[in-house]
Amino acid sequence: MKNLKDFQVKDKRVLVRCDFNVPLKEGVIEDDFRIKKALPTIEYLVKNGAKVILMTHLGKPEGKVVNSLKVKPIFDYLSKIFSIQESSYDKKLIEKTKSLKPGTCLLLENLRFDEREEKNDREFSQELARLGDIYINEAFGCSHRLHSSVVGITEFLPSGAGFLLEKEIESLEKIMKEPLRPLVSVIGGVKINTKIKLIKNLSKKSDELILGGELANTILRVNGLCIGPWPEEKIVKQIKEIDFTSNRVHLPVDVIASADKEGKTYVRESPLAKVRNDEWLLDIGPESIELFSQVIKKAKTIILAGPLGYFENPLFEKGTERIIEIITKNHSAYKLVGGGDTLFAISKFGAEKGFDHISTGGGAMLNFLSGEELPGIVALNEKSKKSS
Ligand code: 3PG
Numbered sequence: 363m364k365n366l367k368d369f370q371v372k373d374k375r376v377l378v379r380c381d382f383n384v385p386l387k388e389g390v391i392e393d394d395f396r397i398k399k400a401l402p403t404i405e406y407l408v409k410n411g412a413k414v415i416l417m418t419h420l421g422k423p424e425g426k427v428v429n430s431l432k433v434k435p436i437f438d439y440l441s442k443i444f445s446i447q448e449s450s451y452d453k454k455l456i457e458k459t460k461s462l463k464p465g466t467c468l469l470l471e472n473l474r475f476d477e478r479e480e481k482n483d484r485e486f487s488q489e490l491a492r493l494g495d496i497y498i499n500e501a502f503g504c505s506h507r508l509h510s511s512v513v514g515i516t517e518f519l520p521s522g523a524g525f526l527l528e529k530e531i532e533s534l535e536k537i538m539k540e541p542l543r544p545l546v547s548v549i550g551g552v553k554i555n556t557k558i559k560l561i562k563n564l565s566k567k568s569d570e571l572i573l574g575g576e577l578a579n580t581i582l583r584v585n586g587l588c589i590g591p592w593p594e595e596k597i598v599k600q601i602k603e604i605d606f607t608s609n610r611v612h613l614p615v616d617v618i619a620s621a622d623k624e625g626k627t628y629v630r631e632s633p634l635a636k637v638r639n640d641e642w643l644l645d646i647g648p649e650s651i652e653l654f655s656q657v658i659k660k661a662k663t664i665i666l667a668g669p670l671g672y673f674e675n676p677l678f679e680k681g682t683e684r685i686i687e688i689i690t691k692n693h694s695a696y697k698l699v700g701g702g703d704t705l706f707a708i709s710k711f712g713a714e715k716g717f718d719h720i721s722t723g724g725g726a727m728l729n730f731l732s733g734e735e736l737p738g739i740v741a742l743n744e745k746s747k748k749s750s
Pocket residue numbers: 381383421422503504507723724725726
């Protein structure tokens with residue numbers, strides 16, 4: 363795969379696909395992590411006299427213009443750092459990109475306002491390609507999407523990876539191909555259907571697998587270890603395909619339960635066997651924390667994907683907080699974390715510095731660690747094979 367430094371960028375129009383899909387609240391950026399991570403690539407291009415054309419999607423506008431999903435907040439953010447213009451897709455856009463001053467930037471309006479983007483439409487890919495001389499994918503978080511600005515466009519332009527995309531691939535590959543062992547994977551979160559492939563793959567690749575959060579509760583129920591709501595049959599079947607009886611798999615042995623989702627009625631610690639059918643299980647209990655910590659302390663590589671409980675509520679944050687603390691205190695392990703909720707937890711507990719790699723990818727990281735190929739990365743690899 364080619365990277366940024368393989369191209370002569372001076373005076374060239376470099377079209378950079380970023381993942382500026384950041385959380386917004388009333389038009390204000392709540393978390394700028396993804397933007398910050400893409401800055402070194404933009405800075406490099408600006409310093410080296412490129413005409414930088416930035417493109418991103420924001421939210422899910424489904425092919426329509428949605429005012430609250432315009433890229434204006436991102437433009438305001440970037441304009442504090444770079445000399446930058448904003449532009450939507452009009453007939454003069456090609457001219458505008460050509461007349462950009464080297465070392466300045468232009469940010470395009472939300473790519474997903476055009477329904478062709480998510481269809482990987484060939485004509486749309488070509489239209490985008492006319493805006494640049496070189497294409498750089500700096501959007502690891504979108505590289506699992508078969509979209510025009512991620513895949514289709516590579517057919518029409520010399521293409522390569524930005525610094526962030528390269529680092530993401532390198533860090534994730536290192537873990538998947540040659541991890542220092544023992545490799546301990548900690549998977550949490552709510553919806554098991556989004557993580558079942560990940561659990562399957564990491565149960566094979568890891569030396570120890572720790573499961574927490576509502577997804578672990580679902581596994582416990584299907585295996586007859588705990589009562590509570592039963593998942594759909596498809597999920598039951600998938601859960602039954604994985605061997606959770608192995609002594610390398612660690613599930614909670616106790617939980618923090620409540621009669622309601624907010625912990626308003628009561629909050630109590632309970633061993634699994636004493637959980638009631640109508641209770642919400644919103645965190646792992648102290649015995650589980652102790653059990654998991656013994657495993658984590660011995661790890662040489664740790665993957666954290668998902669919180670262990672409903673950490674957004676202080677009544678149920680302890681499991682996630684303690685496990686993050688125990689992970690970051692293992693100074694001899696290489697530690698990787700990713701996923702929207704998990705990053706929010708890391709930031710809530712001030713643990714960002716305790717990890718070696720914080721992935722900007724949510725779904726993209728999960729797919730990668732599930733052993734799937736990401737179309738955006740495949741496209742860059744194929745392009746470089748063809749051009750060599
Ligand atoms: C993400 O937030 O994971 C990426 O920006 C991809 O967004 P998407 O799930 O809307 O494709």
